[in-house]
Amino acid sequence: METKHFNNQKQSQDDAALLLQQGEVVAFPTETVYGLGADATNDEAVKKVFAAKGRPADNPLIMTVGEESQLDDYVTVSQPAKTLMKAFWPGSLTIILPIKPGMVSMLVTGGLQTAAVRMPANEVTRSLIKKAGFPIVGPSANLSGKPSPTTAAHVAHDMDGKIAAIVDDGPTQIGVESTVIDLTAKVPTILRTGAVTQEELATALGQEVVDGTSKKALAADQTPKAPGMKYRHYAPDKDVYVFDPLDWFDLQGVLQPSDAVMAEDHLLEQLANKQQPSWSLGQSLQQASENLFAGLRYFDDQAAVDRIYVQAMPDMGLGKAYNNRLAKASGGRLFQGGDRD
Structure with a gap:
């Protein structure tokens, strides 16, 4: 497969959106790291993401949207979630919410009844997703387990010939993946640390937020609620x-x-x-x-x-x-x- 390389201009966004609509995989920029996008409602497209990354099937994918309304058909958005979205979206915060029955592919959730959702700050990507007309999955655009990509060149290193296109919007600004907070737990719990801190989340919610990142590693038969909880990540060969x-x-x-x-x-x-x-x-x-x-x-x-x-x-x-x-x-x-x- 020839991987097309697009810039961040409108025509390129249109071309990339068309590829997504055709069930192809397109790498996209965010403020954190580059992501690997495909139609989150299309099982065959999602399977291509797993194949390109070499990602375990029980490792859930983040559902990425261009605007909040794209979540309406798929997850139940609680009042605490609305509060966090108002405070931190668009931005580097991923929120775990319950899915609506039968509305989200089990390939996306890892078989769980929850989904991780995010709206990135990068305007090019938000425009791309809105043009596509559906949420896209958005794992980091690297081979599974390897360091995440912060430039389009990093994506090309791992993904050339494996995906349909890469949208280049220059280097990312934050460089580490989004914070993940689980709002389906009894107490809001951070499952992955990022630029949005525990203190900021607690202040926004007006209640305790637990840091769950130091908990014992998941067993082989357990499915993680968020990326980075079970398998080795971010590791070079050296x-x-x-x-x-x-x-x-x-x-x-x-x-x-x-x-x-x-x-x-x-x-x-x-x-x-x-x-x-x-x-x-x-x-x-x-x-x-x-x-x-x-x-x-x-x-x-x-x-x-x-x-x-x-x-x-x-x-x-x-x-x-x-x-x-x-x-x-x-x-x-x-x-x-x-x-x-």
């Missing part, structure tokens, strides 16, 4: 190690020529070996989140690199989402000061 900035000088003492370092500029400026493979995470937490997946992808393609050491961030706000993705990418490997392993 070994990734997380380091605390307090261990920076110890880390430099054990770095080998085949080791790559991803860190903020103020640390990279102190690298003793100026030839050490390195990737700038920028000068702030926001920039680090934008640059994380791109750096992991870059070094994963470098034959001369064996290991990737990545700086951890303060575990608050967006830092929770950043550290969550990094922990999954590393499989929990930590650099201990003074010890290479």
Whole structure:
């Protein structure tokens, strides 16, 4: 299959919408990461998404809309959900809601009676979905388990020849996937951290919001309510190690020529070996989140690199989402000061 590459202009949106209407798969931009879109009401189209990604069938897909009215036929929107939509949509918040009987494909929900729904902030994508005339599924546009794509080039790396088209609207702004909140639980529960924080959600709802991301991993026979809960995610093929900035000088003492370092500029400026493979995470937490997946992808393609050491961030706000993705990418490997392993 030849993958078409579209820009963000109106004609390209029209062409991409037509492909979606024909049951094809189209990669689209959001403010978080690039997504892989197909008609959420068409089982055959949804199957193509699973095939392109190599995604397990019990891993649910997010239903992405261009406007709230596109949800009316598929899910029951509660008052708390309306409150969150008013506060954070369009934006990087995914809400889990009960589906209306027989209205949502079980391929989308992983066989559950709930669906994860979101309306992204990217105007190109919202326009595309409205032109298509139906909600689309929207998992990240990468091979299952690998680092998420934050540019159209990342999508092409994984998906050229596997999908019908890629809509290019430049690099994403946030760089980590949306926050997922479950409103079908007894207490609103965060199932995936993102740019919308626990504190912001609790304030908007006027009630307690539980962080459920630290709960024990799901068993093999359990179906996750949201992406990222059960299977390995965000992981390059190279070994990734997380380091605390307090261990920076110890880390430099054990770095080998085949080791790559991803860190903020103020640390990279102190690298003793100026030839050490390195990737700038920028000068702030926001920039680090934008640059994380791109750096992991870059070094994963470098034959001369064996290991990737990545700086951890303060575990608050967006830092929770950043550290969550990094922990999954590393499989929990930590650099201990003074010890290479």
